[in-house]
Amino acid sequence: MFKELFDNLEDKIELTESAKKRIPNFFSTKKLSKKQFLLQEGEYCKNLAFVAKGILKSYTIDDKGQEHISLFAMEGWWVSDFKSFIVDEKAILSIDAIEDSEVLLISRSNYEQLLVEVPVMERYFRILYQNSLVTKDRRLISSNTHTAEEKYAHFLKLYPSISQRIPQHLIASYLGLTPETISRIKKNIIQNN
Incomplete structure (x- = not known):
């Protein structure tokens, strides 16, 4: 350790x-x-x-x-x-x-x-x-x-290694967003790619 x-x-x-x-x-x-x-x-x-x-x-x-x-x-x-x-x-x-x-x-x-x-x-x-x-x-x-989208994008940029290890509802809480907002943002990202 x-x-x-x-x-x-x-x-x-x-x-x-x-x-x-x-x-x-x-x-x-x-x-x-x-x-x-x-x-x-x-x-x-x-x-x-x-x-x-x-x-x-x-x-x-x-x-x-x-x-x-x-x-x-x-x-x-x-x-x-x-x-x-x-x-x-x-x-x-x-x-x-x-x-x-x-x-x-x-x-x-x-x-x-x-x-x-x-x-x-x-x-x-x-x-x-x-x-x-x-x-x-x-x-x-x-x-x-910042907008919800900007907050989420910034979080992913700053913490790429932990975003896959943390449940979505906890990321939402950290960002001051709802889990539904995070789902919507992720859906938009997928659709735009």
Whole structure:
């Protein structure tokens, strides 16, 4: 499982052999079955999770019982209710596995200690947070300005490898569309090709 983490780290920072030996000591591993929760709304988020295998979704459920997906986390992605993790308050997000998955978990105390003992990790997480902010800004702009067809086309372009692994109704939830709208868009794409 650590190969995926090291590949991800080395895409963004340079790691010494000493750092590579130390980093695994800060993590624990967990296997999740399909539909198994990593975190439920109302719990305290005790860990950041790195997805080594599989896909998880992060979401809220509204008063009508509708699921609103904020993130799909596939191999090489991190997922958590970050505010809950940082300020130790109850999570507003739920996170569960879309398919059988394996994650590396780091607790808040281990996260803080990792940043002290392996200082280059501070740079790694800063890069992640910057990228996350840019992605959220772009998603908000897209949500407010693009048509349903444009949203779906953009999703397929950004995430071609996971669009075949995720059920259509979940993609619809992520895009703020109905499954029927996704079906119509797909039908139009087929007809136009």
